[in-house]
Amino acid sequence: MCQCEQRRRRNGEKRRGRAQGRKGVVTHGRTSFSTHIKAEQVRKSKQKREGRERQSCRRKMVWSLLAVIVGSAVVLYVLYTAVQRSSWLALLWHAIIFEWVLDFVTRTSRPQRILKAVQKNATKGDPESVISAIDHYCRHKEWAMNVGDDKGLILDSVLTEVNPSTALELGTYCGYSTVRIARLLSPGSKLITVEFNPAFAAVARQIIAYAGLQDKITLVEGPSGDLIPKMKERFGIKSFDFVFLDHWKDRYEPDTKLLEDCGLLKKGTVLLADNVICPGTPEYLKYVRNSPRYESRYYKSNLEYSKVEDGLEKSVFLG
Numbered sequence: 001m002c003q004c005e006q007r008r009r010r011n012g013e014k015r016r017g018r019a020q021g022r023k024g025v026v027t028h029g030r031t032s033f034s035t036h037i038k039a040e041q042v043r044k045s046k047q048k049r050e051g052r053e054r055q056s057c058r059r060k061m062v063w064s065l066l067a068v069i070v071g072s073a074v075v076l077y078v079l080y081t082a083v084q085r086s087s088w089l090a091l092l093w094h095a096i097i098f099e100w101v102l103d104f105v106t107r108t109s110r111p112q113r114i115l116k117a118v119q120k121n122a123t124k125g126d127p128e129s130v131i132s133a134i135d136h137y138c139r140h141k142e143w144a145m146n147v148g149d150d151k152g153l154i155l156d157s158v159l160t161e162v163n164p165s166t167a168l169e170l171g172t173y174c175g176y177s178t179v180r181i182a183r184l185l186s187p188g189s190k191l192i193t194v195e196f197n198p199a200f201a202a203v204a205r206q207i208i209a210y211a212g213l214q215d216k217i218t219l220v221e222g223p224s225g226d227l228i229p230k231m232k233e234r235f236g237i238k239s240f241d242f243v244f245l246d247h248w249k250d251r252y253e254p255d256t257k258l259l260e261d262c263g264l265l266k267k268g269t270v271l272l273a274d275n276v277i278c279p280g281t282p283e284y285l286k287y288v289r290n291s292p293r294y295e296s297r298y299y300k301s302n303l304e305y306s307k308v309e310d311g312l313e314k315s316v317f318l319g
């Protein structure tokens, strides 16, 4: 080996020794060439192993993230489908959870938001535009317990067929069905609507006035059970031609019997009951379907602004 080559090797060994010394490898004097090669191999394989671990860690993170995104999408889709199809989940979500969250966030109530949507999007004195504004708001922004557009068409057709001079509505809420009914009444006909929640009644009054139907409608505040016996005396009503039942479901049957007892139903009076499937009125259905005093028929539809099954029961009082 020439001197040059020897010097080059010595210098190389010195450099490797210094490098190992920096990494904490204790070298005592002259380190053999093979030890350095081994250390170099160990270092390289360690670097490779660390690189592989980093890569697999990154891959795991990407897969975990993907799994979380796909999992959340599946859970949301299943929840959305369930809310669309299951009656109790739909009511729990729309009428309790979502309403509570929106009330909390906006510091307003659902009826107030519906009123705002009417004032923003409907034309004063035009009941059709009021109905459309509420339907649009409740279908696209926020569900509400109005009879809604689908069952509303059945309500329209039964009402047109009956063409009542005197009509009673139990359960006004924001006045959606009140406006829907009153707009189809012939001149001189009258609608009495009953609501026991003063906040709902206040909104309903404004919506009814916005639609320009205040002269056809009398909104009475209080519980139906207290007001039905006072109808004749307070409003000079002999009997009703049409009754729309849309208040709390456990009141349908007792209030129907009360209307009978107070002589407010006559032969041919039509009772139209909403939500007979969802949330359901089993006692009422059992009564009108089995009583010889009624001829009853079910109109299948769906819960307002959803795909959940619901329907209206039309029962003609036979006297």
Ligand SMILES: C[S@@+](CC[C@H](N)C(=O)[O-])C[C@H]1O[C@@H](n2cnc3c(N)ncnc32)[C@H](O)[C@@H]1O
Binding pocket: 145, 146, 147, 148, 170, 171, 172, 173, 174, 175, 176, 177, 178, 194, 195, 196, 197, 200, 222, 223, 224, 225, 246, 247, 248, 251
């Ligand atoms: C389903 S909402 C009525 C919806 C309305 N008919 C519509 O389609 O736009 C039921 C309403 O009935 C009212 N209500 C429930 N039970 C009542 C009762 N016994 N007397 C008076 N109002 C009642 C509630 O406060 C609620 O506003």
